[in-house]
Amino acid sequence: MKRLLTFLFCFISISGFTQASKPPLGWNSYNCFGSAVHEDEVKANAGYMAQHLKQYGWQYIVVDFLWAYDNPPYSKIGNPFQERLYDGSYIPWLAMDEYGRLMPQATKFPSSFQNKGFKPLSDYVHSLGLKFGIHIMRGIPRQAVWAKTKVLGADGITADMIADTTSKCEWMNHMYGLDMNKKGAQEYLNSLLQLYASWDVDFIKVDDISRPYHKAEIEGYKKAIDNCGRPIVLSISPGATPVADAAHVKQFANMWRMADDFWDNWKEIIAMMNYAKQWQGAGGPGHWPDCDMLQVGKLSKRGPVGPERYSRFTDEELKTHITFWCIYQSPLMMGGNMPENRPYDDSLLMNEEVLSVDQNALYPQCIFMDSTKAIWVSHVAGSNDVNIALFNLKDEPAAVSIDFAGIGLKGNVLLRDLWQRKDLGTFKNKFGYTINAHGSLLLRASSIKK
Template identity: 30%
Template structure:
């Protein structure tokens, strides 16, 4: 979709109210993944040891455990679903006939009948990362995309192994993007190239920002990333996230046994704060109640799935204690706040309202405690366990009506989806990064007595677009 820059001007009693909308030129809009994808992937727990029976059991459990109802709908096969060699005499990909005797289409039908979606794994090289002969999509992009579509695939994770000399990463991923766009079926495109590059938001629905996740808290400078390492790596790219386009610090390790409960809560908290895909990677058939409580906390999931698609950011860091904030699009005065303790001992962390752009009396809810904490002025302090995160939802008191005869700032919306405000070159704030389906609503405007009307003018560099008065 071509993005434009538009200007809306409202004239009230001779006074001018201007909103400038600067559209994000960097994101690919295929209408999919408007909130971060949620689901399950086979790699973290099974690696290449997957088969039809296991995947059907996972599908059954995604329904019976409540995961589907909580939003986990993508069931994604990772590497090693293919036959060896992976292609038939006509060059078509085929599933391993022993481990998937009924083929991927039959598996897809089973998964869809459960109300779930099926994802699959591919690679831009000549072979996948498990070195299955003929398994890569290099030179087969159109054929493979049409095969995936014929099987009813809903999500493609596209990896980055066994690359021939002279190959260009951007070109290879764009070839598969084009193939998916022309395959006749909507398929979420997950770029797995182990690090962010500036062309990725225009090419995929999500893209890996780091090396592979490890079931550890801190893995130092190793290529495999611990939870805290992945948080730091992903935090650099806040401005690239938007509905349909997500920074991906890799899958969840929650329930796999290598970290503490608090560390797993931190992964869930911070992935949600960063609007990251929530792709579970544990054996959900045997997960404990503690693991289930983390994965199925609907208030935490709502932070991740907020329709505005804003990635939270770190606003304060000192001595291993951090404050993060994320604006929530359902209410211009509502935000999520994460208090993250990187240290080895329990510590108090204070969020000052001035650090997160709110003031006055603020109501606080603790999303892990599932408890309202009351109203606070100036700040809020919580005790945070070692490697733990306290996740808060805060709301300011309802604002007073805005006088229509005075200047109305862009950030004074009462409701919005998908927008961000930014400093305007003409002074004040403008509304930026508008795409199809995004909007702002200014509903708390007091016109008072005697206002007979107003004028609205919209300018756009391309045709199309709507303004509702």
């Protein structure tokens, strides 16, 4: 049965999903630079990834949050806004072309000067053997609506004719939603993706679209991607994405956020495990529930939450953080500023045996969870082996054990500690281990035939 499931899994991965056949691995600028990342900082992180992480499968470099915005001195860190003048126009004016499409702000991204867009930066990232992504906000800029900009590909249609001015982001005032029933709305999204394809973008993260769940606009972005001539991963956020829309989101998005922004607080790891249980079984080639960025390394250098710091997670909590993201097969997007990584931060990102649990497994499943411990398993693709993650959720060391029969293993079982990269020995019927407070153990289990 397992071999049949593995065959079907592999068949799906080669017969319909060309984007995100495995959970994407990359870096995102938001957790360390908020709305104000600059081109040199993006390049520095790309260079670090190319030198240190690419060999382990890390590949995406994603520019997050308001790259068209100038971050003037009066802007609120983490919550930028525009003001309206007496004539209804907006300040600061976002960098925008004649078709209402936002462009990189040249003060942040000098290579975009003279309407080059993100193509020069994308070229640099690609020259390192990596892939390039951007964050965008759902909808159409309010300033485009005010200016009545033309919609490329829709003669006679202007931005004010396709905007839904009642559909607004609750935490930022730059955009209106699109009325996808209006002629020109799909053409506007098509024009966006045509622009991004001309920049050789490989990944877009669309914000303010999963909560509330904007079904028609999600379909619009997917259709625009399909028509742009370039394979582009579609990530949607923030959560919580409604579980009731699981079938729809699996069809139209490559990854979707299960919760709101995740930060370096132990209680949020436990909360994420509970969110993940709700989405159990939804992940697979081309569609992955997303636990959010990795709170590893140097955070909040320029906002958005709390002071500049290294992650507040302890070493044990950091390992538990990565262990759960991997056993669940979440996309892995590094959130810290990588050139400032400490040796322990790097060790969490460069363990090929641990990363294989994220990249090469089937059907992550919660076996047990209460307030004191959690046990998750997944099956190793192409074999009868099982990945086992044991979590101690208590504030002091505690023993956590697992019965092998409950996960389909019989006889003698060889266990390998994936973090330590060493075999622990052969065990029969069950295994138990005393784990440090908030700690974890990640194992690969293999039945041994007599």
